[in-house]
Amino acid sequence: MAKNPPTGDNARKGAVKKRSQVLNPKTKLYVKRDAETGRFMDVKTTGGKFKGVRKEK
Known part of the structure; x- marks a missing residue:
């Protein structure tokens, strides 16, 4: 069975x-949005999706 890498390796576990x-x-x-307030926070200018952030429908 595989092991998770050690902590402190700057890798995200989950969303x-x-x-x-x-x-x-x-x-x-x-566009990234805060789920609590609904305010838009940031735009991904290089194209593609934000890594580790869920998508809205």
Whole structure:
């Protein structure tokens, strides 16, 4: 059975909490959103999705 790598190796275990992402249809870029307040926080300018952040439907 495989073992998890040691702690402190800067690797995330699981998803980012209290965050979600949604695709902006006008710019075709993903926007990160705070799940508690609903405010938009950041835009992924390089294209693609945010790593470890869940998607909204």
